[in-house]
Amino acid sequence: MNQQGGESDGRGGVEVSKDRNGIEQVILRNNRGASARVSLHGGQVLSWKTERGEELLFTSSKAIFNPPKAVRGGIPICFPQFGNRGSLEQHGFARNRMWTIDKNPPPLPNESNAKPHIDLLLKPSEDDLKIWPHSFEFRLRVSLAAEGYLSIISRVRNVNSKPFSFSFAYHTYLSISDISEVRVEGLETLDYLDNLYQKERFTEQGDALTFESEVDRVYLDSCNTVAVLDHERKRTFVIRKDGLPDVVVWNPWEKKAKAVGDLGDEEYKQMLCVDGAAVEKPITLKPGEEWTGRLELSVVPST
Numbered sequence: 001m002n003q004q005g006g007e008s009d010g011r012g013g014v015e016v017s018k019d020r021n022g023i024e025q026v027i028l029r030n031n032r033g034a035s036a037r038v039s040l041h042g043g044q045v046l047s048w049k050t051e052r053g054e055e056l057l058f059t060s061s062k063a064i065f066n067p068p069k070a071v072r073g074g075i076p077i078c079f080p081q082f083g084n085r086g087s088l089e090q091h092g093f094a095r096n097r098m099w100t101i102d103k104n105p106p107p108l109p110n111e112s113n114a115k116p117h118i119d120l121l122l123k124p125s126e127d128d129l130k131i132w133p134h135s136f137e138f139r140l141r142v143s144l145a146a147e148g149y150l151s152i153i154s155r156v157r158n159v160n161s162k163p164f165s166f167s168f169a170y171h172t173y174l175s176i177s178d179i180s181e182v183r184v185e186g187l188e189t190l191d192y193l194d195n196l197y198q199k200e201r202f203t204e205q206g207d208a209l210t211f212e213s214e215v216d217r218v219y220l221d222s223c224n225t226v227a228v229l230d231h232e233r234k235r236t237f238v239i240r241k242d243g244l245p246d247v248v249v250w251n252p253w254e255k256k257a258k259a260v261g262d263l264g265d266e267e268y269k270q271m272l273c274v275d276g277a278a279v280e281k282p283i284t285l286k287p288g289e290e291w292t293g294r295l296e297l298s299v300v301p302s303t
C-alpha cells in the first residue's frame, strides 16, 4: 500500500490499494476513524463509514465488481447524461470508465487541503468522442472532514472549441433500516417529473415523502438541503448540495428489484437513492468554461 498525501500517523490519511480485480481503490480516513473508499473505476464512492465502523452507503449483496459495469451501490456518477434522456447509454459513460489520480489539480477555491482527500480525473477516450464528440476534463475531489462529513466536488471543464450540454447526478444509494421507516424532508410542494408516468410533471402534495411503492422522480429546483430520516436507526442523513438544482429519488420496490440482476429480491427495503442532480435543465458550457457541483453528506442522530 502506498501513502498518497494526507497524514499517516493515526491522525487520518489516504491509502491506495488494489481490489481483487486489480482496480485501484483509495481509502480516506479521518483522525477519528471514519472512512470512505473510492474506486478509480467510475470515480465511484463505494463505502462511507462512521467512526464506529457503521456503513452509511448501500451496496447490493449481488453487486458485480467487474468493469465496465458500475457497482450497484455507493455513489455512481451519472455523466454526461442522466437516465435515458439522450442517445447515450443509461446514466452516461463516466460511471463505467477508469479514472486516473490527478496529482496536480488546479486549486479549489474555499477548500482546505488539510482533510484527507483524493483528486481524480476523467478525460474522454477516442471511443468516447465518437459517441459524445465533446472534449472535457472532469475533476472529482472526494474528501472526508474531521466530523466524518463526506464531500464530493465535481468540476467539468469544456476544453473544446464548441459549447456542449450535459446532465448529471450523484446517484447516492443510502443504507436504510427499512424503506417503510424512512421519510424525506425538503421536497414538499415541489414539482417533479415522474419517470413512472412518461416524465409527466406533478406537484408534491404531502408533508414529507414516505414510501409504499416504486418511486422514480426528479424533483425540480429544490433548496440546497434535503434530509432523509431513518426512524428505526434513529439517524438522519443531511444532504447539502450546490450547483445541483434537482433531486432524484429512486426506490425500485419489489417487482423492479426482482428484474434488476445485481440487486437482491428483498434489498429494495435497505436502500434509497436520493441524488443531488442537474437533470431538467442541462448545464451548458462554452469553450473554456467550467461547472462545479458539490455534494456534502452528513449523518446526525435523530429520534
Ligand SMILES: O=P(O)(O)OC[C@H]1O[C@@H](O)[C@H](O)[C@@H](O)[C@@H]1O
Binding pocket: 083, 090, 091, 171, 195, 216, 217, 248, 250, 273
Ligand atoms: O440500473 P441503473 O442504470 O443503475 O439505474 C437505476 C435507476 O436509476 C435511477 O436514478 C433512475 O431514475 C431509474 O429509472 C433507474 O432504474
